[in-house]
Amino acid sequence: MAAILSILLIALPWLGAILVWLTGDSRPKILHILAVTFSLGAGLVSLVLLAFAGPGSVLSVQVGSLFGAFTLNPDGLGASLAAVACVVGSLAVIFSVDYMHGEAQLSRYYTFVLLFIGAMTGLVLSGNLLFTFFFWEITALCSYALISFYNDDPKAVAGGIKALIITQVGGVGLLAGTLAAYASLGSLQVADLLKGAATMPAGILAVVAFGFLLAAAAKSAQFPFHTWLPDAMEAPTPVSALIHAATMVNAGVYLLARFYPAFVNVPGWTLAVTLVGMISALIAGLMALTATDLKRALAYSTVSQLGYMVYAIGVGGVFASQFHLLSHAVFKALLFLSAGAVIHSVGTRDMRRMGGLGAKMPFIRNVFIVGALALAGLPIFNGFWSKELILEAGLKGPWWAFGFMLFGAGLTAFYTIRMTWLVFFGAEREQLHAHASGTAMKIATGALALGTLTTWLLAGPLSNLLANSLPFHKLEPLATWLMVEEVLSAPATWIALVVIAAGAGLWAAIQFRKTGTVLSAQPTATAGWFDVVATSSFGFEWLNQQVVSVVKKTSTELQKTQTGELNWNILGIVGALLAVLAILAWGV
């Protein structure tokens, strides 16, 4: 049963993608119906799969002696992530019905979205390292195609290419790790790597561990690869919600969580993971302080929260990181979709031009506030419970990292309130036309808001699922009520709440000092140098530009070898033959 469900989970969205592509652009209504049907179907199947998740692989297809077997392991980690991907995916597709109403080339959009959903579930369910890599690359392709969806906008195209190149650098790390593991263990199965990690020579294990860390950091936009995510905000907002908040960027966290027991003993690995997570959380939080573009601020916030998850894995709290992944997927998708509703109605992304929109868009204002409070980590909302679990796990790690993460929580509160205030409250700075949002948007955001209020109750079942189906991770199940008790009684929680209140209070104080009243509408200005540093991503923007330009120059130079002349091509063939014979003659 689980085998059929797992295959359905990959096949349904892909079948939908093919059907959408074949339908073409001339019948948008059918396109909407098809996309919603198939993604909803995938969402339902993924929820059913949760009931059947268990350890070990359910499907094993031999694909030749080189690649080993194509296996699907719907264990707790994979099934929960697949459920997140499919459910949030279906909500994002429902939202797109309104958002992309009347847009050109809808079939291309829906094809790639559905292709992406299928590839993401394949990635988390796959039990063969090489197939994980294949699905990884397919998600990178879909991400590129969707970021550059508005392909006559040069900014969108540049953002897409940047995202593609940077995540491909990570892909190299994943491939190198996979091949090193294969060379050492002789098998490409995930289970074999987890079992046999202790028997691998230390150097090779380090290559695998740091290769996977590289891949995870690039895919999840962690330091030092954090610059592609803000530029990826040129994508249509449902795509940002789906790919860059809820699913694809979680692939990196998934990778680290999946292979944690194999790499935990590699010297320096956990420290590196902790550092990467901590630095990302901090600098992204700092950059969000000065962002003026609504989606960019949300993108920085995503990087920051992913930093929390990566930090959690670094200090050993795998369950805490997965729980926060679940909460974050829900509230971040909610924030993105509501931001999308706002952007769609007023036509601009610049927060300095918005203001006072709460009166005109009450429903969106309310759901946005729900998401923002979850992001800041206030009690009752799911962000609170998961963030506190992470901080508690952080007590086991280096104390200075814990301190920085605490400071990050305060930063989060600060920029979240700033963002909410600038968009929805205060006086209007410009006369912008704002209309109430459509039904589909309301359904999608409302469902997510409901989720934000309730997914923390799933802590017990999730922890049970993970503990029972991940034999190598040695997790202990934790009932929901126990988790609540634990969080409420831990001193770290109260310290964190104080810090969050301090962050909020600081914002109010700065507002008061600048304008004499807390309720003013002027955005807070920060020191000039800080603005410059933050907008250039602490210098990494320049570095990434260099990498992109080098790649482009190399490809232009290499094009000269494609002369199209027959004799030249034959020379290439004969030369290759010569190389092969030379290698064979002198032995490798």
Place this chain on the structure above:
Amino acid sequence: MESFFYIILGLVAIFCAYRAMLAQRLLSSILYLACVSATVSVILYLLGAQQVAVIELSVGAGLVTVLMVYALSVVGDDAQDLLSVIPKPLAFCIVALLAVLAGFMVYNPNPMSDSTLQTTSFSLATVLWQVRVLDVWIQIALIFSGVLGVLGLLSEKAAPTSKKGEVHS
């Protein structure tokens, strides 16, 4: 004694192939190719593969030669520009290296002996029609598709500049 024949035939074959490649007029090249065919056919006969030798002689020196002469007559024997795209020394070096490497790899100090196990194998007819019957069917399919392809190609009328021509494929 046998080796002597092989050496002579080999030299003739390679010499004819070389002339075929470098000849100025295409008609000469085609005639030299026919010579190569004939020589290779004799080598095959000496190796003991009589049936293949006969087939090679009739097909290589007969059919292919006639076909090429026919194509040549349709196309016309223009004078060719001898300046090659790739400089000749470079091509020569690469090919020489390749030949030396290949020779180095297959050179076997223990001379290969003629195996006398021939009597235990099947006859050619059995091999063709029973053991490798799939090969034969594929060949038949190949011939048919080749004929269809040629008919399709040759039925296209002249280039679009001609008013009477219409292109259908």
Place this chain on the structure above:
Amino acid sequence: MNISALNIVLIIIIGLLGVGLYGLLITRNLIKIVLVLQILVKSAMLALVLAGKAAGNLDLGQSLAVTVIVADTVVAVVGLALAVQVRRRFGTLDVPQISTLRG
């Protein structure tokens, strides 16, 4: 040196191969390319028969050689037909002039 007959045939094969590859690299005329391909295929056919003889299973080698002859004849026929069409469309058989597929 004790070179047996079969080694000599090996050298012939490599020689024909070398001449064929050199021709492919040098030639500018489409029909001549088809012709040079024929030379290459003859060397392949010789190699197959030689392998059959050395392994003792001469008939298997012969049947494979027959397959190769048929295949390469069909290639020659279609190639010539293509060359005729190219001449009709482009007006020339010069390979560098008909290369329109550029990178």
